[in-house]
Amino acid sequence: MKKILHLTISSEIGGGPEHIFQLMSGMPLEFESHIACPERGSYYGKFLKITSNRVVLLPHRKFSISYLISAYNYIKTNKIDLLHGHGKGAGFYCRLLSIFIRIPVVHTPHGINQKIEIGLINKIYIQFERLFSFLINAIVYVSKTEFEYAQQLKIWSNIPGHIINNGTKVILxxxxxxxxxxxxxxxxxxxxxxxxxxxxxxxxxxxxxxxxxxxxxxxxxxxxxxxxxxxxxxxxxxxxxxxxxxxxxxxxxxxxxxxxxxxxxxxxxxxxxxxxxxxxxxxxxxxxxxxxxxxxxxxxxxxxxxxxxxxxxxxxxxxxxxxxxxxxxxxxxxxxxxxxxxxxFSSESMCRKTESLYIDVLNSKSKN
The missing domain is CATH 3.40.50.2000 (Glycogen Phosphorylase B;)
Structure with a gap:
């Protein structure tokens, strides 16, 4: 059994947390889901239930050294096999954690601001992504146009990119x-x-x-x-x-x-x-x-x-x-x-493609 730690800095109602919930709900038994997330927000209870309390806390939409250390200890104690960061903030935590714990990282941006090239802070962020993309093993783009925009910005262009459309349940x-x-x-x-x-x-x-x-x-x-x-x-x-x-x-x-x-x-x-x-x-x-x-x-x-x-x-x-x-x-x-x-755009298709990606990344890492 392989252990996957999803990271997010929001547990509030929104597309990102729902995406993570759908992924964890649809993963086969060969994968054990864990999550690092804030306590604030209605998805925290859902995450607790779906993971059987396999949760470590992160702060809501901010960075904290103490929470980073807590996540590090959780990863070591639970022998996590792969980190999957969701969004900009969680991706930052993943990069830092991967420096100290040599396990593979998958990153899903969940949308790129179309005005990201404007302003000093955004330009610094783009340079950060270019400089530290080597710490990511695979990028998941949730749409074709998101992938194309990332290519235009020349970020994550040196690592494998995978377009896996978001998905939700088919309703009868x-x-x-x-x-x-x-x-x-x-x-x-x-x-x-x-x-x-x-x-x-x-x-x-x-x-x-x-x-x-x-x-x-x-x-x-x-x-x-x-x-x-x-x-x-x-x-x-x-x-x-x-x-x-x-x-x-x-x-x-x-x-x-x-x-x-x-x-x-x-x-x-x-x-x-x-x-x-x-x-x-x-x-x-x-x-x-x-x-x-x-x-x-x-x-x-x-x-x-x-x-x-x-x-x-x-x-x-x-x-x-x-x-x-x-x-x-x-x-x-x-x-x-x-x-x-x-x-x-079914959740079943999204989960099967993500499962296949996890297997490929883990197998590739084991060969290195």
Missing amino acids: ADQKSEWRAEKREQMNWTLEKVIITASRFDFQKNTIEFCKIADKLPEFTFVILGEGEEKSHCEFFCKTTGISNVLFVGNVPDPLNYFAAADVYLSTARWEGLSMAILESMAVGLPVVATKVIGNIDLVKSGETGFLYTIGDINEAVKYLLSVFEDVNYLNFSENTKNFHRIS
């Missing part, structure tokens, strides 16, 4: 119908057309644009799942501009139920790796209108599964939302979306 039609009926009754959505998104309310998710689009379509109900620093700003914007059709739901334990009850998923993100929320919405047959950015480009086939719009172009987004809701178009979009997800 009967299950979707049951969730939809229950949630729409609970929310009192009888005849409403519901447009939904999930957000951390940060710069990346660009949620204020979601609110501006809602302002142009007062006949629709716009729903936002999630919490974050900019939530109060969005609420204040809606209140002061008289936008009354945006519902701020907060964090929920059952986002799939809300997606099943909605009609369209709208992403206003400035960039993505490969959005788990979009994938989950596709699994229940929601057409997607999304910004034309890294990650979203891989998921949305314009005119087939939804539309891509130019970020900041509110009128274009409105036009595409109205187009999706045309009766004949909607049924086609919904069916195309479910089929595209099932064929290309």
